[in-house]
Amino acid sequence: MKLTKTVVMTSILALVSGAAWAQDPIALKLGVLNDRSGVYADLSGEGSVIAAQMAVEDFGAADKGMTVEIVSADHQNKPDIASNIARQWIDSDGVDLILDVPTSSAALAVAEIVKEKNKIVMISGGGTSDLTGSKCSPNTVHWTYDTWALGNGTPTALVKEGQKSWFFITADYAFGHALEKDASAAVTAAGGEIKGQVKHPFPGQDFSSYLLQAQSSGAQVIGLANAGGDMINTVKQASEFGITQGGQTLAGLLVFITEVHALGLEAAQGLMLTDAFYWDQNDGTREWSKRFAERHGGDMPTSVHAGVYASTLHYLKAVEAAGSKETEAVMAKMKETPTDDPLFGKGEVRVDGRATHDMYLFKVKAPADSKGPWDYYEQVSVIPAADAWRPLDQGGCSLVK
Secondary structure, eight states: OHHHHHHHHHHHHHHHHHHHHHHSOEEEEEEEEEOSSSTTTTTSHHHHHHHHHHHHHHHTGGGGTEEEEEEEEEOTTOHHHHHHHHHHHHHTSOOOEEEEOOSHHHHHHHHHHHHHHTOEEEESSOOOGGGGTTTOOTTEEEOSOOHHHHHHHHHHHHHHTTOOEEEEEEESSHHHHHHHHHHHHHHHHTTOEEEEEEEEOSSOSOOHHHHHHHHHHTOSEEEEEOOHHHHHHHHHHHHHTTTTTTTOEEEESSOOHHHHHHHOHHHHTTOEEEESOOTTSSHHHHHHHHHHHHHTTTOOOOHHHHHHHHHHHHHHHHHHHHTSOOHHHHHHHHHHSOEEETTTEEEEEOTTSBEEOOEEEEEEOOGGGOOSTTOOEEEEEEEOHHHHSOOGGGSOOTTOO
């Protein structure tokens, strides 16, 4: 009889617990922190907010006992502004998760604030591989790309093709420095040589003197360790100087489809690049990208937008699995549960916070080969996840035992 009462009481408690869940849903507040007015606004900006909203909707958060509010802010690519916003969001506004954070110096600064406050940041736009290396944190997940993956993808492929001598034009901040460092190491490891490098202010306008130095170096490849408007202006001015016509190759080490769109295929054709996502890869990427474009003025998503979507989705799955938004519980679920979404496929979040997935080597099409708007890339090869990311024992992350 006592056993029966125990079973009945357990059942009642379970029902009460379920009713409480239904009456008191988990309230989440997500903050998309990025560039909304500067050189990285097109590749992140409002598109990242849309991507996060789509993840919440596709996950069906409301039907799963969660209320989700999304806020956004412009960090203007400045680490001090990014830090202040992150601190206010967490201390005063109740933000649980910070998303995107392009510009590596801003991403590193926000990661420190989030660690101090014991919240979570999932970075899609910031690129430095230090985020999962010497600056790794138990509160950081780095999703879409990093300087190690980009620095190994395109340079390794070009050196293997015989283009062994390189000169770098580098944005003078954390991202540019990290990208040049990782790319230089890849060139050297593949048997190439570095002819020289020059750093330009971020953001920059006039790249003529840097391009002339690169041209006079005689390097076969000019590696552009910059991004956004800086990369676009460098490529445009290189075209004016006839650099590619003179036999040198331009390698964009971080190129987004919005930049190819701004350049036009006439200027960008033949450019080799490594990226994590392209809208026209398969049925899953096409379906999602067309829905995104309908909400974003017809513009197709960048890999940063895709990364915000996929990271938000993985976070929501982890909250559901944990039954809580408590940081340690959610981070544990994100690392123990394989990643799986229609944009990046299957992967994992490693102990160092690195989200792994395949990367891809693309070549920008010639105008005659494009079948319509945004048909810009030809996929050259797949870089499997096992090869795409820095090995765990080489990053210097304190979380790796």
